[in-house]
Every structure is written in C-alpha cells, then in structure tokens.
Amino acid sequence: MSLQIVHYNNPILRKRGAKVTVFDAAFAEFAAQMIERMHEAEGIGLAAQQVGRAQQVCVVDLRGTEAEFAYELDGGHPPRDLFMPMVLANPELTVAPGTPEEESEEGCLSFPAIRGEVRRPIAITVRFQDEHGNPHVLSCDGLLARCIQHEHDHLQGILFIDRMKKKLRAELDEDIRALAKQTRAKD
Ligand SMILES: [Zn+2]
Numbered sequence: 667m668s669l670q671i672v673h674y675n676n677p678i679l680r681k682r683g684a685k686v687t688v689f690d691a692a693f694a695e696f697a698a699q700m701i702e703r704m705h706e707a708e709g710i711g712l713a714a715q716q717v718g719r720a721q722q723v724c725v726v727d728l729r730g731t732e733a734e735f736a737y738e739l740d741g742g743h744p745p746r747d748l749f750m751p752m753v754l755a756n757p758e759l760t761v762a763p764g765t766p767e768e769e770s771e772e773g774c775l776s777f778p779a780i781r782g783e784v785r786r787p788i789a790i791t792v793r794f795q796d797e798h799g800n801p802h803v804l805s806c807d808g809l810l811a812r813c814i815q816h817e818h819d820h821l822q823g824i825l826f827i828d829r830m831k832k833k834l835r836a837e838l839d840e841d842i843r844a845l846a847k848q849t850r851a852k853d
Contacts, residue, residue, distance in 0.1 A: 669703040669717040673776050674825070675846040676853065681720035683713075683821040686755040689799030693723075697753040697797040700725045704751070709775045711813045713820030716776050724817035727751035728810055735808025754794040759818050761787045772816060772826050780841055784829045786815050 672678055686693065696719075704712040704725055713724040727750045728735075739749055765787040773781045789807040792814055796802060806814070816826060827835060827842060 668706070669699050671703065671707060671712075671716055671775050672718050673778065673845060673849045673852075674827075674842065676718075676776075676849055678715050678718050678720060679776060679820070679825060680823045681715060682823045683715060683720045683722040685722050686795070689755070689795070689797065693755075694797040697723060697725065697755075701727065701751045701753070704775075707775050710809075711817045712775060713817045715820050715823070722757070722821050723753065723755045724757070724814075724821060725751055725753055726810070726813050726817060728813065731809060733809035735806055735810045737804060737806035737810060739804045740802055753797040754792065754814065754817070755797065755799070757792050757794040757814070757818050757821070759815065760791045760793075762789070762791070765789050770812060772812070774816070774826050776825075777827070777842075777845060780827075780838060780845065782826070782830050782834050782838055784816075784826050785831075786812055786829070790815060792818070 700712050700714070700717060703717060704727065710728055710731060711724060711726045714721040729746055729750050767785050768788045769783045769785045771781050772784045788811060790811045791803065791805045793801065793803050819825065827838070
C-alpha cells in the first residue's frame with residue numbers, strides 16, 4: 667500500500683522525530699516506500715512526518731533536476747546516480763562558521779501550491795546513517811544542501827513557512843489558512 671502524504675496543518679508535522687534505533691528489513695522497506703511516494707509526487711525530498719510517522723528519517727533525490735552542486739560523500743565523489751536516491755536516518759547537520767546564506771524559492775509536498783523564498787546557509791555537512799545503519803558523512807552546497815536542510819527541519823517539526831520573512835509569511839497567510847481548513851475537513 668502506498669504511503670499517504672499529510673498536509674499542513676496535520677499535527678504530526680509539528681512532532682519531533684524519534685531517533686531510528688532498529689535498522690531491520692521493515693525499516694528498509696519503509697524507506698523504500700518513502701522513496702516511491704516521493705517519486706510519485708515528483709518531489710525531491712520527503713520526511714517521515716510527511717507520511718505520518720515521527721521518526722528521524724528523510725529521503726532525497728535530485729537526479730530529476732538540472733541543479734548543479736558540489737559534494738563530497740565519505741571522502742569521495744561518486745556519480746549522483748550511485749548515491750541517489752538517498753536515505754538519511756538520524757541526520758546531524760553542521761554549518762561551518764562564516765558560511766554565507768542565500769534566499770531561494772522552496773516548495774513542500776505538505777503545502778501543495780504554496781511556494782516562497784527561504785534564507786538558508788549555502789553549504790552544510792551532514793552525518794547520517796543509511797537504511798542499513800551504515801554511517802556516512804556528506805558535505806554539499808547548492809540545491810542538495812538546501813533540500814537536506816528543509817528535510818532536516820521537518821524531522822524537528824519545523825516547517826519552511828516558519829523560516830520565511832514576516833512579510834512573505836503574511837502575504838501567504840490566506841492560502842496557508844485555507845490549506846489548514848481543507849486538511850481539517852479531510853481528516
Ligand atoms: Zn517539506
């Protein structure tokens with residue numbers, strides 16, 4: 667059965683995810699289903715909260731984009747097709763001191779039709795485990811860094827609308843309220 671994507675303002679989106687401690691076949695299957703659901707929705711990232719589970723795991727796949735970004739995975743530079751789609755369990759982000767920030771437009775599968783500029787550091791390092799529990803370290807910039815920060819936020823119960831400038835958030839308020847109302851009616 668395909669996972670269902672929950673929309674704002676389903677309360678699960680505000681829950682901090684529990685750490686993944688068991689990397690068994692069921693967890694690998696859940697991660698595979700998240701990837702499948704992300705692809706169906708034509709998204710580039712999806713967090714567990716968005717499919718109704720408050721757990722520290724998200725998936726990312728930028729192969730369908732034209733985005734250029736620099737990256738180093740476990741000290742090497744494997745071709746994108748070899749490490750994407752990615753499963754990031756228990757991701758821990760670090761941003762080097764002095765890293766510049768940049769505004770860029772983001773969307774979110776839990777906010778259909780709502781998009782807006784969000785300011786974020788342009789480069790990150792993330793330590794995470796894959797679906798089998800193997801540890802990895804990835805340093806990256808560009809859309810990959812932005813996407814991982816957006817998904818990492820979800821795992822803490824933080825949404826992209828929380829990081830928008832007040833003026834933009836106010837401009838989108840009507841659409842955001844309408845979405846919340848629609849979600850309530852459906853649940
Ligand atoms: Zn999102």
